[in-house]
Amino acid sequence: MKYKLTGKWLVLLLLFSTNWLSAQETENNQKDFNDFTYRQGNAYRTASGLPGPEYWQNEADYQIEVTLDENEHTLMGQIEITYTNNSPQSLPFIWLHLEQNRFKSDSRGTLTTPIQGNRYSGDRDGGYSIAQVSAKLDKRGSKTSTKYLINDTRMQVFFDEPLVANGGVAKVSMNFEFKIPEKGMDRMGRLDVEDGTVYALAQWYPRVAVFDDVVGWNIEPYLGAGEFYLEYGDFDYKVTVPYDHIVVGSGALQNPKEVLNTRLQERMEMAAISDSTVYLVKPGEVLQPELTRPKQDGNITWHFRIENARDVAFASSKAFIWDAAMIRLPGGKTAMAQSVYPRESDGNEAWGRSTEYSKASIEHYSNKWYVYPYPVAVNVAADINGMEYPGVNFCSFNSKGSSLWGVTDHEFGHNWFPMIVGTNERRYAWMDEGFNTFINHYSSEAFNDGEYGSNLDQTRRYVSWLTNPDREGIDTYPDVANTSNLGMIAYMKPAMGLLMLREYILGQERFDNAFKAYINGWAYKHPQPNDFFNIMENVGGENLSWFWKSWFYGTDNIDLAIENVVPYGNDQVIILSNKGGVPMPVKLELTYDDGSSETIMLPVEIWQRGDRWNYQHRSDKDLTAVEIDPEKILPDINIANDKWPSNIYE
Known part of the structure; x- marks a missing residue:
């Protein structure tokens, strides 16, 4: 009626x-509803959001050999970088990142850290010692240059003559050494436990900066909150450590017969075909290296290789329990999930389930978004709340239960953003942290029928921050953002934006088509924000300028x-x-x-x-x-x- x-x-x-x-x-x-930024395409980046017909990026391949001194807590060695200039212009020099220089008392990062400190506080007695620098074009008659300069966390290496465009190759080599920080800004460092020291090594070698078609050389200093932007290449690296250490790292172990005894090799083979966790080094064997290692004195060298990656990290300790299981990937492929942790972290309520978590996380993302490309996925228990590198996580040795699942799943999710989709973390933290937080939501909902679940879809619990007058926009530069805002502007707010796109604005099918097109189109490449916006609109079939402008580049709210x-x-x-x-x-x-x-x-x-x-x-x-x-x-x-x-x- x-x-x-x-x-x-x-x-x-x-x-x-x-x-x-x-x-x-x-x-x-x-x-x-008008466009808020210039988003027209060109030969390098199309208006449809895909790489253009003349898209290019440079390549950096690395050969590295280092030795770990556990008495002095130092890492020293040599590096040779083979750099390929695919850009359309010649280069008289290249820039490298020297992130260990962040741990000097006069570094920009140290001098811009508040007196009271923050998450990115770190040691102040470190930094690189660099020697024997050599740069030479890979062509007949080229002369070797030894000219370079170092400014804070950047190093400029000059060639005797410009490196030619469209495929010119040069080799840059040097020796380096640094003291491993105890407190490595919650990204790397060392941890003393009862059975020894856990070394979590990242940002440990001079790394080539990205030269792209957007700003040229990306040479922002390493201050703390802003993470990394790196070229892709192949890595071949050797780590020499005391004989009783276990080393895990990015990529596949190349010399298992030299560093693992027959018993350990057999266990590795069992783990490679097992859906359940298999001990490689059992808790009771931690202090008995003779049970699992072939050598009983001096040093031993572990050799790893990974292809088409943007970085490598590794961990080393004699205190590691080590376990593993098979990862089932689409198309019948497999990889291996591994975990290393001290006895303090053992237990089924804690790191005893780490490999189970790792396997589930990698399998979920591989089936839903894009197949995991690396041979191993290693979770390392360290004095680090959570940090990611290709195929390797550093997570807190104190984490248990839902906390350990959450950090493990989040850090492995970073293999998709920014390890596969190579965004600029130093400028656009939201393109890796936010996208990763978004995919974590669905992984957590799926794991073990929602054992731990997710609260990302409970968006109204964040209203107090969204209405706080001190809030900042998603586009805020991470190194200048208020640290109390960083969790929202880099992680939660962009993740909520993608959630709204999938579950409310576009719908699941249209969103998934567009998001997968973004991942596939920019895998192992360097997308910018506009590339993401363009591809989501073109594949999703919706003009979303109003949404990018208001949610990603503003501080207004929904009412x-x-x-x-x-x-x-x-x-x-x-x-x-x-x-x-x-x-x-x-x-x-x-x-x-x-x-x-x-x-x-x-x-x-x-x-x-x-x-x-x-x-x-x-x-x-x-x-x-x-x-x-x-x-x-x-x-x-x-x-x-x-x-x-x-x-x-x-």
């Missing part, structure tokens, strides 16, 4: 109706409201308003007097005409309730105006 209005209600409705009808088109909000529901002839009109700065499609759940309900979606374009919209709903049944976003996907900052109660006109 329709509402019966008499007397004063009819008079009020007649007066009110002229207002809500005329408010249908009282202003123009087109500015909210959709139901002002009223009024009769209009034989129909009913739902009067809506957009009280926030973020336009959004409006999903409405409509409940009728017979107890039935339905859901409709009004397109975002209703807000192009203004901040109020009147939706005429045609139905033979009476509405008794209306609710915006019934599944609560949107982080709407005011839930009080999301519902229309049934008793307004009684």
Whole structure:
């Protein structure tokens, strides 16, 4: 039955109706929907979001040999870099990153760390010693140059003559040494445990900076919060350590017969075909290296290789328990999940399940998004809250249960962003942390039928931050962002943005098609934010400028409201308003007097005409309730105006 209005209600409705009808088109909000940045394509990056026909990137291949001194806590060795210039211009020099120089008392990172410290505080008595620098073009008659300069965490190496464009090759070599920091800015370092020292080695060799078509050389200093941006290449590296150490690292072990005895090799073979965890070094064998290692004195060299990677890391200790299991990949391929941890971290409620977590994480992402490319996935227990490198995680040795699952899954998720999709973490933290946090949501929901679950879809729990006057935008440079905001602007807010795109704006199928196209198109390449925006729009089939502008490059909020529901002839009109700065499609759940309900979606374009919209709903049944976003996907900052109660006109 329709509402019966008499007397004063009819008079009020007649007066009110002229207002809500005329408010249908009282202003123009087109500015909210215009492109907010220049996104036209070129020969290198297309308007459709894919690499262009002339896209290029340079390559850096590494051969490294180092020796770990556990008495002095130093790492020393030699490196040779084969650098290929695929760019269309010649290069008179190349830039390298020397991130260990961050641990000097006069480094930019040290001098810009607050007195009270933060997560990125670190030792101040480290830094590189560099010697025997040599740079030479790989062509007949070239002369060797020894000219270089070092400024903070950057090193500029000059050639005797410019390295030619479109495929010119040069070799750069040097010796290096540094003291391994105890506190390595929560990214690397060393940990003393009862059975020895755990060395987690990252940013341990001079690394070539990226030269790209966007800014040329990417040479931002290493300060702390901003992470890394690196070229792809092949790595061949050897690590010499005391005979009783176990070494794990990025890539495949090349000389197992030289560093593992027959018993350990057999266990490795068992693990390679086992879905359940197999001990390689058991807890009771940690202090008995003669049971698992072929050599009983002096040093031993472990040799690793990984192809088409942007970095390598490794860990070494005589205190490691070591276990492993097979990872099943699409197409019948396999890899191996491994975990190393001290006895302090042992136990089924703790690191005893690390390999189970690692295997599940890698298998999930491989099946859902893109196949894992590396031969191993190693989880290392260290004094690090969580840090990722190709095929290797460093996670807290104190983590247990849901905490260990969460950090393991997050750090392995980084193999997709930014290890496979090679974004610039130092400038755009949200393109790796946020994207990874997003895919972690689905991995956690899937693991063991939701054993630990995820709360990313509980977006309204973040309203207090979203309305905080001190909030910053996602696009804030990570090294200058307030550390209290970094978790939201780099991780949670961009992840919520992708969640809204998948579950509310585009829908799962359109989103997945576009997101997979992004991963496939930019695997082992260097996308920029505009490349992501363009490919999501082109494959998803939606102009999303309004969303990128407001959610990713602004600090406004979502506040959709139901002002009223009024009769209009034989129909009913739902009067809506957009009280926030973020336009959004409006999903409405409509409940009728017979107890039935339905859901409709009004397109975002209703807000192009203004901040109020009147939706005429045609139905033979009476509405008794209306609710915006019934599944609560949107982080709407005011839930009080999301519902229309049934008793307004009684």
